Amino acid sequence: MVDVNSQFFAILTNVGMAKQANADALGVPWKITDMGVGDASGTDPIPSAIQTHLINEWRRRPLNQLKVDPANAAVIIAEQVIPADEGGKWIREIALYDADGDMVAVANCAPSFKPLLSQGSGRTQVVRMNFIVNNSGNITLKIDPAVVLATREYVDLRIIEELYKLDSKQSVRAATTANIALAGLQALDTVVLVAGDRVLVKNQNVAKDNGLYIAAAGVWTRAPDADISAEVTSALMVSVEQGATLADTRWQLVTDGVIVLGTTALTFQDVTQGYAPINSPALLGTPSAPTAPAGTNTTQIASTAFVEAVRVALVAADAQKAPLASPVLTGIPIANTAAPGTNTGQLATTAFVAAAGALKANLASPALTGLPTAPTPDTGVRGTAIATMQKFADEFVGLISANGYQKFPTGLIIQWGAGSVPANGGTTVYFPITFPNAGLNVVVSDQASSQGSVEPMGAQIIGGSAFQAWYKTAAAGTFYWTAIGY
Template identity: 70%
Template sequence: MIDSNSQFFAILTAVGEAKQANATALGVPWTFKEMAVGDANGADPIPSRTQTKLINEWRRAPVNQVRTDPANPNIIITEQVIPSDVGGSWIREIGLFDADGDLVAVANCAPSFKPLLAQGTGKTQVIRMNFIVANTAQIVLKIDPAVVLATREYVDNAVIEALAKLDFKHSALVATTANIALSGIQTIDGVLLPSDARVLVKNQTQAKDNGLYVVSPTGVWIRAQDADTSLEVTPGLFVSIEKGTVNGDSVWQLVTDGPIVLGTTALAFEMVAGRTGVNAGSYRNVTVDKYGRVIAGTNPVTSIAEGGTGATTADAALSALGGAPVAAAIPSVSQLDSTTDFDSLVDAGWQSALYGGAAGERNPNHPDGQLPVSAESGIANYYWGMVAKYASNLIQVAFPYVSSADTALATIKFRLFGGDEKSPWRSLLHLDYFRSAAANATEALRGVLRIGTLGEVNAGALDTVVVTPKKLFNGAVIITGNYAALKLPTWLGGWTLQKGSVTVTAEGSGGASVSVTLPVAYTSSYALNATFVYTGGRLDNGNVAQVRDKSLNGFTVDNQWMGSGSSLAGVIDFFAFGR
């Protein structure tokens, strides 16, 4: 009869002991395949090492998990899940069979009836057998992917392990700036560490000790749960830093190449985003790191030989250069052949004389042709000429004298020289003609595009206009803080997303209702969701968030208690979406 003095345990059978010894000696794998349960014909069984079968087995099925106990590596845990549609018998004895079909371990348990759904109740039952072995090295640990049932504990552990292997780690409070002792409470980067704070350790003399740690207030720090095995510390992992005078609001990357053996491989972290220590401003000389970030900037005084004057005003710069530049000597009218005039200007520089003949005559080389000058002709006199010269190739530019009678045709002219060949004089207006004749740019053709109107940008139909940053951001609003808002620009419909949190007391204590004014008022309508969040331990209670008095610019939220458990104080989070 089962009572408070009854003992329940699991042991290896004689066959199991022999097979374990053989696997350890020969180094061959030992695989557990199935678990069986029985009712022992209603008796209270005592496991015996001489057993080769259960007393009265009524179910046998593959194991869905074989693993070692995290707290004791010499304890093997085997597990099987019995679904809700199997049962109708008592469970008093458990057996474990290997791949050869031999009973290698047997256990008794407190009687448990496994009902069938047809009986009006049902349950999914987990059967576990824990037994001690001398050596687990040759035992094949497994999870059967063909078994779709799993315990909640297994799923929770699997999720935690999977997340820990991701390259993006949970943020750390601070990052070290020098070698430290990995123990106790201390101040790092200007921040006094609280107990259990996460710290990125990156400056240890022994780089193998770098990594993510959790602060222990009394003893040695331990590595963070998501970075305490080699599988979880992978090349390229990222971690964000929350606070610190030097490293606050930065992101660091592990740049050590794999394979990585935690505790043996030297770990090196580099900042990929964050403050570099250079104040905002303009600098003449800057130093850029391999990521393209400015890590140093100076404003030195450079010598003339280095291409600068070290001056901050025009007069001081000219003085440093030895005075204002002196124009080169230029020919006068009397030095030019009156029959060739502009053709004679073949040297670079400015000409300060009227070309074309003092008597008002023109020759074929004049920018406005050979017609004589008259007050009504509209023909401009050209007082200035400039030549850009390379070998025998020239570009000649003529600037007009503008009077009340000349304005219609007084435009800047240019022509090209190529040896003895000269092009006709052209007006710079030709450039405008060229621009107006240019084709619109496409994905395959270079060209010109005009700036789109706000209506065209909002419509989003054209592919032949340019969008400016002002129109791209038109109507957008960004508000941060406890009440935060993001209003999309008009070309995205102007939809507004808002969120926030309010603290509420328990219902009936005078503060369970809170009025909320949204950071951005809606103009049409919006959807709203509010949720009560309790920050303490798990409790059975019926607290819910109730929204009332909803308007376009806010609402009132209540902490309601539905009668289950007790009323609690907490936080109500809300999220709104609309326009």
């Protein structure tokens, strides 16, 4: 009989301990799916690791929740909801089953009678089992949402969890403008904080500490809607309510990729006025940009100050130059001699001209040296143009293999190969490439190993892509073929 000395506890069965050890060793999921309850046939049960079933189980249904205890990572909490229209029995023993149907955990509990509605005292009853494991990392819940009930607490928590994952966050009272100590009640942007104020921290020297916080007299904690990685994702958006400089501004998290809170550097950008399209920005007011150093030659925006400095320098330099339209040079002007072969607007000195003439071969009988190049005429072109190596390569394209082909400048194509044909039958053989215009002829010959073993064969071209071959003998054989076309 249950009294003040009775002990109630939950343990893994021997089967459960073995399965958890296997899951931990192999790193594979261990799916706990169902919970069973029983009345122990009226006895006071004591859980045993050797149990494989309850003493008298009267109900087994899928779990509605399986989670790690937030206060103790070694404790697993399993939960099942028994609806009001089931019962009429006592609950003295509880068991958990995995996806294989094996009982992996067992517990006893203080006797509880689950009445039926017809008894005038029906109720929905939640049954929970807490049990200790070595490692909760590989334990998963496998449920059918269509047949499982959920407690109001479970639903409320799930709704909050999903809301906290949204990118649009609850506004903050103030935001930082410089690095701060994340502790104590202080003034930010002229706003004197009180305990519980939400704060956007965005200017920490160590950017991984940026984020949304709750102000406190002691150490600040991250806001509950931004205190885990799943709740802090790229494009997170938050508005600032008060502040001398940041009131009514909106800030977006522009850190891309997977974010690990407390490790990844977080960068927030002011998007109060939105963005101008990058392809055709329509800027308003008087936009400004940093002035690049003199001589900068990049895609950086040129400010009016940069342009004016360039103009002044050009005016000063022009005073020492001849007019571009009709320069009147005096004395013996000199210039840098361009490299041989240069073909630009650079001045050609007398030395450049003399060197260029010395490099030319006589027109009548040029003796070319090195590796001279020339334009490659189009394939099929006939004339007196220089025939380059590429020209020959293009005109004589081929494939040298057991089944290959060779093209010629005239358009003629020769193809060859081997095939097999069944006894007293025919086969279709496809050319390595299709004749662009037509196949003219194909010759086939039987493969012979000795005199007198040659068999009669015939063949017929089918269009430009294939031919048919026939074999008149009682055994299958191998043959060779050669085709001509253009």
